[in-house]
Amino acid sequence: MKRFRAYFLIAPTAALLFLFVILPYVTVLVMSFRAPADGQPYGQGFSIGGYTQFFRESYYAISLPQTLALGMATTFFCLLLGYPIALHIATASRKWRGLLYGIVLSPLLVGIVVRSYGWTILLGNSGVINSTLRDLGIITRPLPLMYNNFGVILALTHVFLPFMVLPLLSSLQSMDPAIAQAARSLGAKRLTIFRRITFPVSMPGVQAGCILVFVLAISSYVTPSLVGGMRVKTTTLLVIDALIDQFQWPFGSAMALILAVSAGIVVLVFARLTRMKWN
Amino acid sequence: MTEVSLRALKKYYGKTAALKGISLDVNHGEFISLLGPSGCGKSTTLKCIAGFEEITQGGIFFDNQDISHKLPENRDIGMVFQSYALFPHMTVAQNLAFGLEMRRVSKSEIKERVMRAMDMVQLTPYADRYPKALSGGQQQRVALARALVIEPAILLLDEPLANLDAKLRDEMRGFIRDLQKRVGITTIYVTHDQDEAMTMSDRVVVMFDGEIAQAAAPEDVYNAPASERIARFVGNANILDLAISARPEGGGIETRLPGGTTLHVTASADWAGERLRIMARPEQIMLTAPEHGQLGGRIAKRYFSGGHVEYSIDTDCDEIAVVGPTTQNLKEGDTVGLCFDPARLWPMPDDRDGAAP
Numbered sequence: 137m138k139r140f141r142a143y144f145l146i147a148p149t150a151a152l153l154f155l156f157v158i159l160p161y162v163t164v165l166v167m168s169f170r171a172p173a174d175g176q177p178y179g180q181g182f183s184i185g186g187y188t189q190f191f192r193e194s195y196y197a198i199s200l201p202q203t204l205a206l207g208m209a210t211t212f213f214c215l216l217l218g219y220p221i222a223l224h225i226a227t228a229s230r231k232w233r234g235l236l237y238g239i240v241l242s243p244l245l246v247g248i249v250v251r252s253y254g255w256t257i258l259l260g261n262s263g264v265i266n267s268t269l270r271d272l273g274i275i276t277r278p279l280p281l282m283y284n285n286f287g288v289i290l291a292l293t294h295v296f297l298p299f300m301v302l303p304l305l306s307s308l309q310s311m312d313p314a315i316a317q318a319a320r321s322l323g324a325k326r327l328t329i330f331r332r333i334t335f336p337v338s339m340p341g342v343q344a345g346c347i348l349v350f351v352l353a354i355s356s357y358v359t360p361s362l363v364g365g366m367r368v369k370t371t372t373l374l375v376i377d378a379l380i381d382q383f384q385w386p387f388g389s390a391m392a393l394i395l396a397v398s399a400g401i402v403v404l405v406f407a408r409l410t411r412m413k414w415n
Numbered sequence: 416m417t418e419v420s421l422r423a424l425k426k427y428y429g430k431t432a433a434l435k436g437i438s439l440d441v442n443h444g445e446f447i448s449l450l451g452p453s454g455c456g457k458s459t460t461l462k463c464i465a466g467f468e469e470i471t472q473g474g475i476f477f478d479n480q481d482i483s484h485k486l487p488e489n490r491d492i493g494m495v496f497q498s499y500a501l502f503p504h505m506t507v508a509q510n511l512a513f514g515l516e517m518r519r520v521s522k523s524e525i526k527e528r529v530m531r532a533m534d535m536v537q538l539t540p541y542a543d544r545y546p547k548a549l550s551g552g553q554q555q556r557v558a559l560a561r562a563l564v565i566e567p568a569i570l571l572l573d574e575p576l577a578n579l580d581a582k583l584r585d586e587m588r589g590f591i592r593d594l595q596k597r598v599g600i601t602t603i604y605v606t607h608d609q610d611e612a613m614t615m616s617d618r619v620v621v622m623f624d625g626e627i628a629q630a631a632a633p634e635d636v637y638n639a640p641a642s643e644r645i646a647r648f649v650g651n652a653n654i655l656d657l658a659i660s661a662r663p664e665g666g667g668i669e670t671r672l673p674g675g676t677t678l679h680v681t682a683s684a685d686w687a688g689e690r691l692r693i694m695a696r697p698e699q700i701m702l703t704a705p706e707h708g709q710l711g712g713r714i715a716k717r718y719f720s721g722g723h724v725e726y727s728i729d730t731d732c733d734e735i736a737v738v739g740p741t742t743q744n745l746k747e748g749d750t751v752g753l754c755f756d757p758a759r760l761w762p763m764p765d766d767r768d769g770a771a772p
Contacts (some may be wrong), residue, residue, distance in 0.1 A: 318502075320486075321490075321493065322561070337504055
């Protein structure tokens, strides 16, 4: 009876998940094996053409490693920038903690479209940075800050930084402060404590933050399309292009699944490599 | 073995004084307990000795060497925390090896010393377990071994048994005490539990409000407390406020109990004033037939607690708590006589609020 009641509690969530995640995935899977057709989204019959087309045409195939690399780079920079922030907030006094917390979360209050446009204003060829440098006579031709990997990674790092900081913070804050004191009493210096105690103990947070940022980064659409200006081709952009502009539903579905499976493999390998036997 | 000396130690947080001048000498191999209610400064004292708190004034000396301003990592201390503070990502053996690695001990020696330390706390079969897979008592033993394996100058324990259940706590008391005697390390133990302090220590240091109230052997703190507050904090105490009737030539003081009986208090004969406050521990009072007692009373409440019986007795001298053997067949409402042992009555200054110390 008790068991039944517990199931009852998760029933709404299960229904939502089934309707809006599992069912669409199944539909996408079925769609990816349909035959393409002219003048309509898909035709009759079974075909693996969508999959073979992706790997045969380098225009598409190359987008997969490019997307995964973009995601990894964004994850790396988020970790690099986010860890010191999280560490700082975790050790800040109660008075400051709330304010710092608010600052970290504030980007989430502004829509992603607005934030991405903000970056184009800063990074564009006649944007704030380039025009200032030109007015100062430091450069004559604008620096390529946008429409390339640099700009996209920069903007993605900014957009997803809170998703790295929050899990890190919860992991660091749940750490018993006596652990660091114990290490000190045993003769460890600050850097050693960080390297051998603080960082390894915060691994659950590092893992969660990295997976979160990676998954969000590779599937993001708005930022790469605005800041990359369709010159940085991620698989996600190509999927939308195939589905909406070219009206090729089977091909778009196949690409979406290839990206999902590839990302799943990357996440699994990462989780395996950072496995914590102690946790 | 190391001698620890605290000299006029003061610690302020802003303008609030946490320690108001602590002076204490701890001898070679001595087991000292800092005992007091929360906020009395016992933990702050320990943190100052460990170096986690900067002292405001005074000095801390290990073997006459001033270490007041050394960093904790350079003080050569072993510390055990209330939360155990084991490194969760390291096995038992790795936890023990950490301090030795910091001291750049050779690999083979680390292995040997870790083995010996695990043997000492009977955890050898658990060498490759992670802390999460150990019980509270086992975790505390790992913490103890981790602090001792580096052979520190002194051992500091901050309420190490507070998180354990009662039965395990009793076992660990004996375990820590035996281990400390075997290793012979100078030990400072912080606790708010008076039983713990008394059963384990060579000397108990009672602290109130950032000051040492009394530092003495457990028997002396219990039987001869320096103040009424100590008497009440350490164990249960009946305080009798009696008029002094005479000061006989042979020493001692004679007081008169309500009902007319004279009590001859032998201890501390030269007490000034007209009244005397006397402490009588519940188990030092005997219950007899009404006609044999020095003071008459009626049993108001009776609690059976296994090994003994606790009574609350209404008398003309307030309510008096008595602990008696279970063999006495007394019921609530019975009239009884109370018998005091004059040699064990302890006169004390009146330190209640508003009274002169």
